[in-house]
Amino acid sequence: MSNSSVQAVLLAAGKSARFNTKKTKLCHIICGQELIAYPAKLLARMHIPTTCIVSHQKEDIIATLACHDIPNISYVDQGEPKGTGHALLTALPSLSAQHVLVMNGDVPLITEELLTLLLEKHIKEEAAASFIISHSFSPSSSGYGRVIKQGESVEIVETKYNPDLSSESGFINAGIYIFKKSFLDNTLPNITPNNESGELYITDLIGAANAQGGRVCTITAPFDSIRGVNTLKDLWAVEHIKRSELITHWMNQGVRFIAAQNVYLDLNVSIENDTVIWPGCILTGNTHIGHGCTIGAYSCITDSTIHDGALIHPHSFILNSIVHQSAEIGPFAKLRLSSVGERTIIGNFVEMNRSSAGARTKAKHLTYLGDTCIGMQANIGAGTITCNYDGVSKHKTVIKDRAMIGSNNALIAPITIGKNAVTGAGSVLTEDVPDNAFSVSRSPQITKDHYSETLRLNTLAKTYLNAPESEPTT
Ligand code: UD1
Ligand code: CA
DSSP states (O other), X not given: OOSTTEEEEEEEOOOOGGGOSSSOGGGSEETTEETTHHHHHHHHHTTOXXXXXXXXXXXXXXXXXXXXXXXXXXXXXXXXXXXXXXXXXXXXGGOOSSEEEEEXXXXXXXXXXXXXXXXXXXXXXXXXXXXXXXXXXXXXXXXXXXXXXXTTEEEEEETTTOTTOOTTSOEEEEEEEEEEHHHHHHHGGGOOOOSXXXXXXXXXXXXXXXXXXXXXXXXXXXXXXXXXXXXXXXXXXXXXXXXXHHHHHHHHTTOEETTGGGOEEOTTXXXXXXXXXXXXXXXXXXXXXOTTOEEOTXXXXXXXXXXXXXXXXXXXXXXXXXXXXXXXEOSSOEEESOEXXXXXXXXXXXXXXXXXXXXXXXXXXXXXXXXXXXXXXXXXXXXXXXXXXXXXXXOOEEEOTTOEEOTTOEEESSXXXXXXXXXXXXXXXXXXXXXXXXXXXXXXXXXXXXXXXXXXXHHHHHHHHXXXXXXXXX
């Protein structure tokens, strides 16, 4: 079936009152993507031109969707939001297709399969109105509309204003509808507020279609796929479901999650098979993890690429970086805007910032590498610090292939340490070291034989001479 006869209206003008946050719920993030982007991208994937109804924080919603480059989307400002029916009424003059698919903006888990099923049934049965329903054992607590069927009649009643509704009718309204455009033209302008809030409700169109003798169709969907997000608790539940879907997908591709319930995973993370993800990992942004990697417990990896066979020890933090094949990172390492070569080891308490290290290089302990370019097979001694910042500007350090930096060196940038060069432990180096040279810069050691007792007596004498005079005794 072609979707050319269908136009969509995405409702995104509400005030998000139940969220109690300054930011609209529609811009809150679920697995790395804003809530409103889920239905908007789905409609775009289905090639359905979409009119998005905005009002509350409209600039933020429009800017958010602009970042996702959604084709065929336009915006209508609802002004003061006066209910879902009023939102659709505002869009009516701009609609021209034969059928109008209306979606609440806060239903992120709905799938293409369900929308297609609803569309097909609606068109095949020539319905005036069709909508998705679902089972829920306690809909009143979450504020869903309840579907009431009596004989031939069907209507949606909001539980908000009718808390005593019998739980025998276990169907709720998912907030996703398709209407014949001609039905909307004839009926929507005549809908009146039917509740204490004085708002116009889109749900009253279902009863109206039925009362006019029009056909009303429904399809039933699993509750998880139509959950609406009204509160932060709903957001948490929906994100949990989405994350479980993502983890299940990667498990099916051969990725081992030791404790899947403890892993946080974004939509745009991809992982190859035979990789093991330990508990507590947070993998976000556009991150790719190759085949046969181990990602140690409580590691955070964002917008980074980890190539095949890399071993990330626990508590590593990796941001905007590349870790090449079979490299080893951490524990407690921090990489930012950095690149680590094949089989290179960046060990515990090592920080790399805007730096790169070539293949088979080692910086295994307690080191800061800032604005540093290291060649291959170099060895950076424990406690080495590149002093890249003079309080005004950042300066570069270059450490060439097979150079060996002694422990506890301070390399004052800009500085270059040549190929095969060796530096002595404890050096503070301010000048370049040529290829193959040895450089050391530290105070000479003084040793005095049998001097320790003299030193102690000297110290005692100084203490005695400086002591305040005691009171004379009588
Ligand atoms: C709505 C339905 C309810 C259904 C539930 C499913 C109504 C009256 N009730 O309730 O039957 O079970 O969805 O999730 O429709 N919006 C506007 N303009 C407005 C008001 C709301 O654009 O004036 C937008 C909101 O931003 C939101 C969507 O419409 O994206 C739904 O509004 P919301 O207030 O969340 O409706 P519910 O109370 O969840
Ligand atoms: Ca809602």
